[in-house]
Amino acid sequence: MFSQKVIDSLSKSSWIRAMFEEGENLRKIYGPDKVYDFSIGNPEMEPPLAVRESIKKISLSDEPGQHRYMSNAGYQDVREKVAQYINRENGVSLTAQHIVMTCGAAGGLNVVLKALLNPGEEVIVLSPYFVEYLYYIDNHGGVPVVVPTDSETFQPDIEAIERNITNRTKAIIINTPNNPTGVVYNETILKNISELLESKEKEFGTSIYVISDEPYAKIIYDGVKVPSILKIFKNSIVVNSFSKSHALPGERIGYIAVSSTMDNCGTLVNALVFCNRTLGFVNAPALFQKVIAETLNAAVDIDAYKKRRDLLYNHLISLGFSCIKPEGGFYLFPKAFVDDDVEFKNHALKHNILIVPGQGFGWKGHFRLSYCIDIKVIENSLPAWEALVREFK
Amino acid sequence: MFSQKVIDSLSKSSWIRAMFEEGENLRKIYGPDKVYDFSIGNPEMEPPLAVRESIKKISLSDEPGQHRYMSNAGYQDVREKVAQYINRENGVSLTAQHIVMTCGAAGGLNVVLKALLNPGEEVIVLSPYFVEYLYYIDNHGGVPVVVPTDSETFQPDIEAIERNITNRTKAIIINTPNNPTGVVYNETILKNISELLESKEKEFGTSIYVISDEPYAKIIYDGVKVPSILKIFKNSIVVNSFSKSHALPGERIGYIAVSSTMDNCGTLVNALVFCNRTLGFVNAPALFQKVIAETLNAAVDIDAYKKRRDLLYNHLISLGFSCIKPEGGFYLFPKAFVDDDVEFKNHALKHNILIVPGQGFGWKGHFRLSYCIDIKVIENSLPAWEALVREFK
Numbered sequence: 001m002f003s004q005k006v007i008d009s010l011s012k013s014s015w016i017r018a019m020f021e022e023g024e025n026l027r028k029i030y031g032p033d034k035v036y037d038f039s040i041g042n043p044e045m046e047p048p049l050a051v052r053e054s055i056k057k058i059s060l061s062d063e064p065g066q067h068r069y070m071s072n073a074g075y076q077d078v079r080e081k082v083a084q085y086i087n088r089e090n091g092v093s094l095t096a097q098h099i100v101m102t103c104g105a106a107g108g109l110n111v112v113l114k115a116l117l118n119p120g121e122e123v124i125v126l127s128p129y130f131v132e133y134l135y136y137i138d139n140h141g142g143v144p145v146v147v148p149t150d151s152e153t154f155q156p157d158i159e160a161i162e163r164n165i166t167n168r169t170k171a172i173i174i175n176t177p178n179n180p181t182g183v184v185y186n187e188t189i190l191k192n193i194s195e196l197l198e199s200k201e202k203e204f205g206t207s208i209y210v211i212s213d214e215p216y217a218k219i220i221y222d223g224v225k226v227p228s229i230l231k232i233f234k235n236s237i238v239v240n241s242f243s244k245s246h247a248l249p250g251e252r253i254g255y256i257a258v259s260s261t262m263d264n265c266g267t268l269v270n271a272l273v274f275c276n277r278t279l280g281f282v283n284a285p286a287l288f289q290k291v292i293a294e295t296l297n298a299a300v301d302i303d304a305y306k307k308r309r310d311l312l313y314n315h316l317i318s319l320g321f322s323c324i325k326p327e328g329g330f331y332l333f334p335k336a337f338v339d340d341d342v343e344f345k346n347h348a349l350k351h352n353i354l355i356v357p358g359q360g361f362g363w364k365g366h367f368r369l370s371y372c373i374d375i376k377v378i379e380n381s382l383p384a385w386e387a388l389v390r391e392f393k
Numbered sequence: 394m395f396s397q398k399v400i401d402s403l404s405k406s407s408w409i410r411a412m413f414e415e416g417e418n419l420r421k422i423y424g425p426d427k428v429y430d431f432s433i434g435n436p437e438m439e440p441p442l443a444v445r446e447s448i449k450k451i452s453l454s455d456e457p458g459q460h461r462y463m464s465n466a467g468y469q470d471v472r473e474k475v476a477q478y479i480n481r482e483n484g485v486s487l488t489a490q491h492i493v494m495t496c497g498a499a500g501g502l503n504v505v506l507k508a509l510l511n512p513g514e515e516v517i518v519l520s521p522y523f524v525e526y527l528y529y530i531d532n533h534g535g536v537p538v539v540v541p542t543d544s545e546t547f548q549p550d551i552e553a554i555e556r557n558i559t560n561r562t563k564a565i566i567i568n569t570p571n572n573p574t575g576v577v578y579n580e581t582i583l584k585n586i587s588e589l590l591e592s593k594e595k596e597f598g599t600s601i602y603v604i605s606d607e608p609y610a611k612i613i614y615d616g617v618k619v620p621s622i623l624k625i626f627k628n629s630i631v632v633n634s635f636s637k638s639h640a641l642p643g644e645r646i647g648y649i650a651v652s653s654t655m656d657n658c659g660t661l662v663n664a665l666v667f668c669n670r671t672l673g674f675v676n677a678p679a680l681f682q683k684v685i686a687e688t689l690n691a692a693v694d695i696d697a698y699k700k701r702r703d704l705l706y707n708h709l710i711s712l713g714f715s716c717i718k719p720e721g722g723f724y725l726f727p728k729a730f731v732d733d734d735v736e737f738k739n740h741a742l743k744h745n746i747l748i749v750p751g752q753g754f755g756w757k758g759h760f761r762l763s764y765c766i767d768i769k770v771i772e773n774s775l776p777a778w779e780a781l782v783r784e785f786k
Contacts, residue, residue: 001600001657003533006508006664009671042462052455055680059452062445069435069642103496103645103674110673114532115399135671139507140396207394249462250679252496252645264394271399278402278528280503281496285678286643287448 009135015360016040016131019345023354030352036381038369039354041179041330045372047247048298054291067286072277073269074101074255074284078293082255085296086238090228094260100272101284103252105215105241107276109136112211112237112256113171114279115271117142121170123211126156128333128363130179130213142170146362154181154324154333158192165196167204172197176226177216180361180368181333182309182326184220187227194233207263210236215254216329218245218299221306224327234261237268242292244330245299253288305330308371312378319389330372333358337392339365347391351384402528408753409433409524412738416747423745429774431762432747434572434723438765440640441691447684460679465670466662467494467648467677471686475648478689479631483621487653493665494677496645498608498634500669502529505604505630505649506564507672508664510535514563516604519549521726521756523572523606535563539755547574547717547726551585558589560597565590569619570609573754573761574726575702575719577613580620587626600656603629608647609722611638611692614699617720627654630661635685637723638692646681698723701764705771712782723765726751730785732758740784744777 019039026035046052058066073079079096086094102108113123119141125133127148137144147164150157161172172193176185197208212229217240220226229236241254256272258265276283309326316323316334323334336344341357341364348355348367358366371378412432419428439445451459466472472489479487495501506516512534518526520541530537540553554565565586569578590601605622610633613619622629634647649665651658669676702719709716709727716727729737734750734757741748741760751759764771 002509002661002664003507004511006667007660010660010663010667040462044458044461046457047460055452059448064439065437067440067641067643068437069433106673106675108673114396116395118397132671136673139672248460250460250676252675252678267400267403268395270403271395274399274403278525279532279672280499280501280529281674282499282645283643285645285681287680288678 015356019354019356022349026352026354033380035352035354036377036384037354037373038371039356041370041372042249043244043247043300043330043372044374045247045300045304048295048300050295050298051246051248051291054294055287058287058290066290070283070286071273072283073273074099075289075293078289081293081296082257086230086257090230092228092230092260094257097269098258098260098265100256100269100276101289102239102254102256102276103281103284104243104249104254105213105239106132106136107252107281108239108241108254108256109133109211109213110139110279111272111275111281112239113137113142114140114275115268116170116209118170120168122166122168123170124161124164124172126172126174128154128178128180128358128361128366129173130175131360131362133173145169148363154178154183155186156189156193158189158196161193162196165200165208167206169200169206169208171209171211173211173213174229175213177220177326177328179216179329180331181324182329182331183324184224184226184327187232190227190229190232197233197235207235212236212238214238215241215244219302219305219330220328221302221309222327226328230257230259234259236262246292246295247300248288251285251288253284253292255284305372308373308375308378311375312369312371315382315385319385330370332369332371333366334369336365336367337389341365341367348388351388353381353384353388408749412747412749415742419745419747426773428745428747429770429777430747430766431764432749434763434765435642436637436640436693436723436765437767438640438693438697441688441693443688443691444639444641444684447687448680451680451683459683463676463679464666465676466666467492468682468686471682474686474689475650479623479650483623485621485623485653487650490662491651491653491658493649493662493669494682495632495647495649495669496674496677497636497642497647498606498632499525499529500645500674501632501634501647501649502526502604502606503532503672504665504668504674505632506530506535507533507668508661509563509602511563513561515559515561516563517554517557517565519565519567521547521571521573521751521754521759522566523568524753524755526566538562541756547571547576548579549582549586551582551589554586555589558593558601560599562593562599562601564602564604566604566606567622568606570613570719570721572609572722573724573751574717575722575724576717577617577619577720580625583620583622583625591627600628605629605631607631608634608637612695612698612723613721614695614702615720619721623650623652627652629655639685639688640693641681644678644681646677646685648677698765701766701768701771704768705762705764708775708778712778723763725762725764726759727762729758729760730782734758734760741781744781746774746777746781
């Protein structure tokens with residue numbers, strides 16, 4: 001009766017959301033402090049002080065016209081400031097003309113895919129992946145091609161990528177620091193991918209675009225540097241949001257930055273602006289465009305995330321879990337004690353621990369933990385983890 | 394290289410936006426007070442005082458978690474208040490479960506069409522129409538079927554609608570008060586359409602949904618009442634925004650309300666929430682959800698719009714234009730003095746008058762004027778209109 005595809009998707013819909021609702025039920029039964037919910041990446045931190053002050057200042061200013069439509073690309077001065085920020089961070093030379101302000105990264109990714117894809121064109125997604133990518137690609141007539149990363153390091157596997165590039169390959173989505181693994185993709189590997197793409201573009205007479213989804217770029221640990229996608233790839237499009245760096249996920253504010261080294265980058269930006277309009281985003285929310293332009297250098301307290309990572313990671317390792325140590329983001333992606341990660345999720349549930357099965361990220365046998373939660377929940381969960389592990393000894 | 398369809402659309406893209414840019418050029422040459430820009434529906438009014446106070450209050454509250462993700466459907470308490478508001482205005486019985494908060498009406502319409510449409514299904518659009526509908530339908534694999542309204546009254550033509558309903562008809566979009574004509578669709582005609590749809594549903598064994606785009610529902614004149622779509626149509630879905638009523642177009646806040654009388658309305662709401670998420674809207678902006686929940690009864694000063702309507706309408710009539718008197722919205726849709734409305738647009742441009750040709754709304758020979766502008770611009774434009782008319786005498 002309704003869209004059959006959407007109805008079919010409803011039943012097998014997001015594991016993350018399913019666990020979120022499971023959590024709501026458990027909290028009602030056991031009380032919120034007896035439930036250890038690691039299922040959803042909804043940062044419990046408040047926005048940095050500078051961001052909160054900026055929201056107040058702009059709201060109080062009563063500046064005329066501040067809630068009106070602006071260009072579908074966003075405010076010119078905001079786009080300029082975002083370009084300057086990107087230039088400082090990446091050593092590139094973008095201008096306002098390379099920036100489109102968006103309703104978060106999710107909005108941005110849909111706009112990019114709509115602007116790029118012709119029916120049946122392929123988009124490479126590296127697993128484990130953020131499951132929404134598959135829907136975003138399908139929304140605009142594309143075909144996702146899932147390519148596993150290295151099963152030990154979760155770094156991109158260049159040979160596997162090479163095997164999957166065809167003359168229909170339009171783009172590859174890169175997500176570093178990665179959700180769900182927390183891995184930061186290695187600069188040399190990315191440079192090798194760049195060479196591979198250029199040689200494949202020549203071979204097929206096509207263009208292959210790198211779409212970099214970077215919401216966790218500012219949440220990094222231990223002095224790690226996230227390689228600059230704009231520097232490494234000629235045909236790169238960076239999509240970013242302030243959901244994580246500024247703890248503003250509910251406000252839907254982000255941007256698209258198109259590499260100035262891309263052929264016809266001006267046409268692509270026009271296409272992005274058109275798609276931002278006709279997909280119904282129209283423009284990024286006005287007030288929060290102004291807020292982020294004033295606070296581009298702000299970021300949540302990374303040390304607070306590091307403390308959570310270390311506490312949970314060290315505990316799991318001490319209990320015998322195998323897990324790569326995250327260099328960024330706020331997720332752990334340990335190996336389950338049984339092959340069937342859904343079964344393992346059910347075991348964890350019996351201890352009031354909520355986790356997301358790895359198959360929700362296209363990677364069976366693992367599970368994802370989100371540690372952007374109250375540290376007391378992590379502390380209180382430690383005995384529950386021990387009890388869970390005892391089941392398997 | 395990019396999406397061929399999008400690139401093709403760029404060249405024939407929105408007349409409204411094209412005129413907007415033409416206006417920017419003219420203002421640079423002649424100065425802003427010598428350019429009479431009636432091209433874009435970007436209200437120059439500020440939000441009502443209650444709305445501005447609410448933005449300040451919520452921004453200053455520092456309530457923890459107010460910028461976090463919430464359910465993809467929106468805050469539960471906001472959805473409840475919107476349902477209660479709709480019930481008061483329409484005499485229906487919706488609950489929070491029938492409401493999905495959206496990024497404006499444009500976002501809401503895309504979500505509805507994605508949730509409804511299977512490939513190749515048809516959506517009836519009554520001309521003259523808001524041109525974006527055609528893109529929204531195409532985004533989700535639907536086929537727009539344009540059905541002209543009555544050429545004298547711009548009321549829906551029931552016989553023309555009947556001729557265009559097939560077993561592939563999935564929906565009809567209704568926009569009342571109408572953009573661009575300002576006409577409020579007549580209650581008896583709407584009831585006849587409802588009977589027609591029910592009989593066609595029986596004939597074809599299908600469901601036909603009425604999607605009502607109502608951003609102008611609160612901007613009405615002369616005591617006119619806008620008939621309640623939720624009361625008249627069993628399978629109705631109302632999409633609304635606070636862009637016009639609250640003068641918040643840049644903030645992207647609106648909602649979808651699904652009729653409780655629809656079969657499987659719960660499934661449709663689930664599908665809408667899924668599409669809100671996977672199309673990348675994720676959720677309606679958090680802060681402005683809270684603002685509108687506090688100010689549902691607020692509205693901009695309708696008298697100010699009425700003053701503008703009367704000034705411009707009376708002047709055009711006195712100059713010999715033929716134009717239906719708008720009962721709502723903030724547009725006039727007069728007949729041009731020549732059949733070719735683009736040629737007429739060019740004549741007007743020579744007098745620094747910016748108008749949008751009727752063919753931008755699927756209706757040649759007319760033009761649209763947006764009067765949600767500074768009343769001084771309208772006053773200053775009066776001699777320019779006289780000069781324009783003299784050309785045709």
